[in-house]
Every structure is written in structure tokens, then in C-alpha cells.
Amino acid sequence: LAKTTQPISMDSYEGQEVNITCSHNNIATNDYITWYQQFPSQGPRFIIQGYKTKVTNEVASLFIPADRKSSTLSLPRVSLSDTAVYYCLGAKYKLSFGAGTTVTVRA
Amino acid sequence: DVKVTQSSRYLVKRTGEKVFLECVQDMDHENMFWYRQDPGLGLRLIYFSYDVKMKEKGDIPEGYSVSREKKERFSLILESASTNQTSMYLCASTLGGLSYEQYFGPGTRLTVT
Numbered sequence: 001l002a003k004t005t006q007p008i009s010m011d012s013y014e015g016q017e018v019n020i021t022c023s024h025n026n027i028a029t030n031d032y033i034t035w036y037q038q039f040p041s042q043g044p045r046f047i048i049q050g051y052k053t054k055v056t057n058e059v060a061s062l063f064i065p066a067d068r069k070s071s072t073l074s075l076p077r078v079s080l081s082d083t084a085v086y087y088c089l090g091a092k093y094k095l096s097f098g099a100g101t102t103v104t105v106r107a
Numbered sequence: 108d109v110k111v112t113q114s115s116r117y118l119v120k121r122t123g124e125k126v127f128l129e130c131v132q133d134m135d136h137e138n139m140f141w142y143r144q145d146p147g148l149g150l151r152l153i154y155f156s157y158d159v160k161m162k163e164k165g166d167i168p169e170g171y172s173v174s175r176e177k178k179e180r181f182s183l184i185l186e187s188a189s190t191n192q193t194s195m196y197l198c199a200s201t202l203g204g205l206s207y208e209q210y211f212g213p214g215t216r217l218t219v220t
Contacts, residue, residue: 034207043111043197043211044150087149089207096142096166097150 004090009102018075018082020101024090025069033064033071036087038100044087048073078105110134111212113198119218126185128215130198136210137203139181140165141173143194144214150197156181157203188219 005023012018024033032051036044048055050062050071061074075082087100114129130139138157142150142165152165154173162173170192174182181200185192195216199209 032207036209041214043199043214044209045211046208049207096152099147099149 004088004098006086006088006098006101008099009104011104011106012078013106014079015077018078018103018105020073020075020086020088020103021070022073022088022090023070024088027068027090031091033062033068034089035060035062035071035073036089036097038085038087044097047086075103078103080105080107111198111200111210113196113212113215115215116213117216117218119220120185120188121220122189124185124188124219126188126217126219128183128185128196128198128217130181130183130200130212131179132181132200132210133179134200134202134210135178136200137178138201139175140199140201140209141171141181141183142197142199143167143192144197145194153183190219193217193219 032049034049035047037047038044048057048060048062050064052064055062063072083105085100085102087097111132120126140155141153144150151167153167153171154162154165156162156175159178172184195214197214198212201209
């Protein structure tokens, strides 16, 4: 199962774009990459999933290079309410989430 | 909207007690999961179930058991609660197939004294 590595924390300011990169070196051929967002005292919430190239929804974009060994979650024009922990998963399930990336957005 | 509910938001139990945490989902999902979340450790998978009466161990099953007698309900059991099981417990479900999206409940904050 693909173990993921992502930065522990990132700081940003309102209106900036935030990019979080996750490494998943041994992702299986048929597995998608998923990202979740978690606010304090809540369960994680699914943001986006992708297999390769680029996926965009109303919340974020996900960029996956051809070798699929990493992925980048892009949050456009963040606001204070985007302060949260973001997790990437390199497998469908049967996997623990890592510690995630704590993104702090400042005014 | 998918709804995953957990029986309690907060629970306080004594060491040695048998503890039941209940999780119910209302969208006919095939797969259900139990995680525990501790500061700095992320969400660690305890058990998951891919069908009624079917279960598989996750990364940290020791000290826990599970039961899934009906599709919508997945129970986590602490046979003899210990203080190191004080944690936030999160239940999740997913449809299965090509869907990777897990829907999480609000969590149960369990304190074992």
C-alpha cells in the first residue's frame, strides 16, 4: 500500500494560492489519489480525487504528473476559513491517514 | 446527503469497562471503517468492513473488536478499556466500486479514567 509523505505545516495569507505536494512513491497502478480536509472537532471531508494529469472542482485542483509518484493539491485564493489539516491518500482505503499538512491562513 | 452518525460525541468510561461505540450510515454503503485520531499521529485505521459480517484488521486492531450484523451499522468494541485508548474515534463509510470518497461521522471523544 502506498505510504504518503507531505509537509507538516504551511503558512499562507488570504488571497494567495496554496500548493501542497504529497509523495506516494509506490502507488499501485490502479489506485487513485484522494485528498481530504479536516477542521477541528470534525471528521475529514473529501475534497478531490484523481488518477493522472489534472482534475479541478469547485474547491481545488489536483495535479498528478505522468509518473504518479507525487501529487499537488492547489487551493486558489485561500481565505481564513481554509485553515485546516489536509491529508492525501495514495490508495483506495485499507490505509491509515498520515499526520497531514496543517495549513494556516493569516489575514 | 450521506449521513454517518455516531452514538455519542463524548464518552467517559473507567478502566476495565467494556465499551461499545456505534456507527450508522444511511446510504446503503458497502464499506465501513473505524479510525482513531491522536495528536501528531493522523487517523489510524483500526478495522474496516466490506460487507455484513465481514471485517479486516487495520493498522492498530489490538484491544479492539468490531461487529457488523446489519449493513448500515458498524460497532467498535473495547473489550476492556485502558487509559491508552483515550482518543477521538471516527467512523466512516464509502460506497465502494470506483468511489474513493469516504464519508465521516462527527467523532466520539472517549476518555478512559
